[in-house]
Amino acid sequence: GQQLNQSPQSMFIQEGEDVSMNCTSSSIFNTWLWYKQDPGEGPVLLIALYKAGELTSNGRLTAQFGITRKDSFLNISASIPSDVGIYFCAVINAGNMLTFGGGTRLMVKP
Amino acid sequence: DAGVTQSPTHLIKTRGQHVTLRCSPISGHKSVSWYQQVLGQGPQFIFQYYEKEERGRGNFPDRFSARQFPNYSSELNVNALLLGDSALYLCASSTLGQGQRDYGYTFGSGTRLTVV
Numbered sequence: 001g002q003q004l005n006q007s008p009q010s011m012f013i014q015e016g017e018d019v020s021m022n023c024t025s026s027s028i029f030n031t032w033l034w035y036k037q038d039p040g041e042g043p044v045l046l047i048a049l050y051k052a053g054e055l056t057s058n059g060r061l062t063a064q065f066g067i068t069r070k071d072s073f074l075n076i077s078a079s080i081p082s083d084v085g086i087y088f089c090a091v092i093n094a095g096n097m098l099t100f101g102g103g104t105r106l107m108v109k110p
Numbered sequence: 111d112a113g114v115t116q117s118p119t120h121l122i123k124t125r126g127q128h129v130t131l132r133c134s135p136i137s138g139h140k141s142v143s144w145y146q147q148v149l150g151q152g153p154q155f156i157f158q159y160y161e162k163e164e165r166g167r168g169n170f171p172d173r174f175s176a177r178q179f180p181n182y183s184s185e186l187n188v189n190a191l192l193l194g195d196s197a198l199y200l201c202a203s204s205t206l207g208q209g210q211r212d213y214g215y216t217f218g219s220g221t222r223l224t225v226v
Contacts, residue, residue, distance in 0.1 A: 004152075033214075033215075035217075040219070040222075041219050041220075042114075042200050042202075042217030042218050042219050042220050043153065043200070043217050044217070045214055045215070045216070048214060088152050088153075090152075095158075095165075095166045096158065096165070096166065096206055097143065097155045097158055097166050097168070098143070098145070098153070098155060098202070098215055099155070100152030100153050100154075101152055102151060102152050103151070103152050
């Protein structure tokens, strides 16, 4: 079935550093989404990408929809402790259902 | 405005029992989807409903069923519970099918099901 490969699986960073994570697929998708999930909560949508090549920002977050429509990346600039959590990429497939990547667990050293 | 609300927040069941989880979508959203999230993994799609009709089903056994009511709320039922059904069950509502080009999925906080 469809699979999204998300990397890295986890990372420790120093507060103030920039973070980058990415997601790849063997299939083409027309919508890429990035979610963050805090412990005990559901995923919260951070950024939605609808056009190949699109670069979208949301505060310190920037995400890009790859030109091939098979990948996307998310950057977080100047990380702070509240950035801790699990970040998921997701795509909307032909059946209008979400397929999620395995997640990137972000841990920040204060 | 209330977001997606799910109940209960936590519950513990014994193997072989039945469970019903409930979800109320955001006001004005007509589509509800259910996802299962096992610890350490991303959410996996179970069902999608729109206007009380099933529009999609993931790779889950027939022990899993769902329905959507006229007020667009939804129930997820799981029969003959197994230990492996222990997970966070997430409900998401969206404006899918309502003519908007860009429809987002908003998730509730989930129901944490533990099967012992």
